[in-house]
Amino acid sequence: MSAQNKTASNRRRFLKESGRSLGIVMCLALGLGVNSRQGRALPARALRPPGALPEDDFNAACIRCGLCVRDCPFDILHLATPEQHIPTGTPYFIAREKGCEMCEDIPCIPACPTNALNHDLTNIDDARMGLAVLVDQEACIAFQGLRCEVCFNICPVRGEAITLEYIHNQRSDKHAMFIPIVHSDSCTGCGKCEQACILDETAIRVLPMALAKGLLGKHYRLGWEQKQQAGGSMVTPDTEHKYNLPEGMRYDYDGVGLIDERPAAAPEEATSVPGLDVLNQKGKP
Amino acid sequence: MVKKLKQNPARFPGAEAIENKGWIKAHRWLLLRRLSQLSILALFLAGPLFGLWIVKGNIASSLTFDILPLSDPYILLQSLAAGFVPTATAFIGAAIVLAAYFFLGGRIYCSWVCPMNIVTDTAGWLRRKLGISGGLGLSLSKQTRYWLLASTLILAAITGTLVWEAVNPVTLLYRGILYGMGLGWLLILAVFLFDLLISKNGWCGHLCPMGAFYSLPALISPVRISAVKREQCNDCMDCFAVCPEKQVIYTPLRGADQGISPVISSPNCTNCGRCIDVCNESVFQFGLQQPFKSKSLSPKKEVTHEST
Ligand code: SF4
Numbered sequence: 001m002s003a004q005n006k007t008a009s010n011r012r013r014f015l016k017e018s019g020r021s022l023g024i025v026m027c028l029a030l031g032l033g034v035n036s037r038q039g040r041a042l043p044a045r046a047l048r049p050p051g052a053l054p055e056d057d058f059n060a061a062c063i064r065c066g067l068c069v070r071d072c073p074f075d076i077l078h079l080a081t082p083e084q085h086i087p088t089g090t091p092y093f094i095a096r097e098k099g100c101e102m103c104e105d106i107p108c109i110p111a112c113p114t115n116a117l118n119h120d121l122t123n124i125d126d127a128r129m130g131l132a133v134l135v136d137q138e139a140c141i142a143f144q145g146l147r148c149e150v151c152f153n154i155c156p157v158r159g160e161a162i163t164l165e166y167i168h169n170q171r172s173d174k175h176a177m178f179i180p181i182v183h184s185d186s187c188t189g190c191g192k193c194e195q196a197c198i199l200d201e202t203a204i205r206v207l208p209m210a211l212a213k214g215l216l217g218k219h220y221r222l223g224w225e226q227k228q229q230a231g232g233s234m235v236t237p238d239t240e241h242k243y244n245l246p247e248g249m250r251y252d253y254d255g256v257g258l259i260d261e262r263p264a265a266a267p268e269e270a271t272s273v274p275g276l277d278v279l280n281q282k283g284k285p
Numbered sequence: 286m287v288k289k290l291k292q293n294p295a296r297f298p299g300a301e302a303i304e305n306k307g308w309i310k311a312h313r314w315l316l317l318r319r320l321s322q323l324s325i326l327a328l329f330l331a332g333p334l335f336g337l338w339i340v341k342g343n344i345a346s347s348l349t350f351d352i353l354p355l356s357d358p359y360i361l362l363q364s365l366a367a368g369f370v371p372t373a374t375a376f377i378g379a380a381i382v383l384a385a386y387f388f389l390g391g392r393i394y395c396s397w398v399c400p401m402n403i404v405t406d407t408a409g410w411l412r413r414k415l416g417i418s419g420g421l422g423l424s425l426s427k428q429t430r431y432w433l434l435a436s437t438l439i440l441a442a443i444t445g446t447l448v449w450e451a452v453n454p455v456t457l458l459y460r461g462i463l464y465g466m467g468l469g470w471l472l473i474l475a476v477f478l479f480d481l482l483i484s485k486n487g488w489c490g491h492l493c494p495m496g497a498f499y500s501l502p503a504l505i506s507p508v509r510i511s512a513v514k515r516e517q518c519n520d521c522m523d524c525f526a527v528c529p530e531k532q533v534i535y536t537p538l539r540g541a542d543q544g545i546s547p548v549i550s551s552p553n554c555t556n557c558g559r560c561i562d563v564c565n566e567s568v569f570q571f572g573l574q575q576p577f578k579s580k581s582l583s584p585k586k587e588v589t590h591e592s593t
């Protein structure tokens with residue numbers, strides 16, 4: 001083979017190999033890209049450690065080192081493995097298995113070298129790992145009128161994140177039901193309530209905020225709040241309502257109701273037809 | 286033109302060196318490397334296994350003695366590409382690591398630290414033992430890894446997440462050993478089989494973007510292997526057989542006529558020292574090169590492709 005021929009064939013081979021390699025890289029890249037899109041939404045059961053950035057930012061920030069896992073004194077955190085539908089290597093915990101103990105010094109946060117767990121979070125009560133939702137009133141025994149209150153009692157933000165509301169028990173008609181109500185302004189999403197729920201399948205679950213919270217339409221204004229803010233009615237002052245009633249009748253809105261002030265009419269003469277008295281006799285054979 | 290040499294398929298590379306120098310000496314650098322790789326892993330494992338917390342975390346980022354932060358610069362770069370700027374700790378950690386690899390030869394990461402190296406080396410060794418050659422006709426360009434490296438960063442930028450870290454076998458293996466593997470084993474096995482049956486040195490030599498990344502600081506690293514006594518070479522080709530990046534040896538070893546330096550300055554030499562081990566004629570040595578002064582820096586002078 002002449003030298004020239006050889007260079008030509010070398011070049012051909014080089015181009016062929018390069019083309020093939022580029023093809024392989026592109027296929028790989030496309031596959032990875034699609035895969036990353038799918039694996040993005042965190043399953044509802046998996047919760048992030050306290051202070052975790054919003055999910056999208058978190059996935060860019062967390063370098064999957066597991067330092068948070070190591071510094072959690074209660075070993076509640078895990079790193080996701082590839083077969084889980086959680087971005088591989090990122091930390092999570094499952095509330096039903098072991099909820100966050102809400103350490104006062106939040107050791108997992110300073111452990112994070114990247115700020116994926118936001119170092120600005122210093123008060124664990126401000127953490128929002130999710131929000132507890134009583135998902136199944138049919139199963140929760142408090143709704144059956146039984147005393148439980150386990151979630152209420154275990155909640156680390158006791159008396160604030162869960163309160164008990166007393167509701168009349170319609171079934172027994174003489175008892176009260178002690179209904180646990182979660183308040184999003186205090187619940188940290190630690191998962192202790194979910195972990196503690198005595199049912200085989202928990203009736204209270206910590207869900208990611210996006211699943212747990214509804215959102216009022218932006219155009220909505222609650223009249224009473226607006227009124228309070230404005231310090232008075234914001235529409236033209238109410239004119240007194242006029243009822244269209246027959247002459248001599250009034251309506252009292254504050255309770256009395258319809259008032260008949262017409263002059264009493266003369267009693268009408270009793271009219272009768274033969275046999276009516278017999279029909280009107282009740283209960284007699 | 287340097288004469289083309291064919292390796293004798295009947296001989297196992299390093300056999301003469303073993304006979305001559307003894308098994309231990311003929312595996313000296315290999316043993317040291319394994320010791321290094323396993324000790325690093327052991328330092329990480331001592332915590333979870335025995336409560337001895339010397340090093341915490343994993344090779345993505347770690348904390349030693351509760352004071353020294355180390356972070357992988359490539360993973361940090363992915364994070365930056367994904368649009369996140371981490372805290373100073375991560376940058377400091379990455380800077381320390383990068384500085385060390387600038388000095389020691391970037392791909393020393395591959396041969397002295399990376400856990401996957403044990404897997405792919407084993408595949409390569411088994412390939413030689415079983416006499417498997419070729420594969421499924423898949424010959425990849427050695428440059429593929431740089432394209433893959435670029436792709437991982439572009440993908441991170443497009444998707445806003447560390448896409449590569451979902452499948453990166455290097456971090457997957459380390460993390461798996463330390464925190465639980467799940468089905469990650471399958472991916473490691475896939476790489477092993479790929480190297481064993483489909484493509485010789487397929488993963489580390491052609492695809493791994495992490496190795497590609499670490500080859501970049503090696504462009505100016507002073508610590509290099511050199512074919513100092515190249516005139517003693519008896520063309521046994523054992524070094525070519527064991528080298529995971531054999532294209533890097535060619536010019537320094539054979540370039541005496543053209544006045545090319547004997548220093549293996551290619552950034553893709555992993556400083557593994559296997560060539561030193563297997564060479565019966567003691568041609569190779571660890572040495573220092575003056576950064577930026579090498580003659581065969583240009584990848585054009587390397588034989589960049591091979592058919593496997
Ligand atoms: S606050 Fe405490 S229990 Fe909760 S994840 Fe952090 S370290 Fe673990």
Ligand code: SF4
Nearest residue numbers: 062063065066068112
């Ligand atoms: S410490 Fe931070 S970067 Fe490391 S795994 Fe935890 S959240 Fe991710």
Ligand code: SF4
Nearest residue numbers: 155187188190191193
């Ligand atoms: S998750 Fe449950 S236990 Fe934790 S703060 Fe919220 S209501 Fe309380």
Ligand code: SF4
Nearest residue numbers: 395399401489493496
């Ligand atoms: S090329 Fe990649 S997998 Fe191979 S040793 Fe280097 S970093 Fe590890």
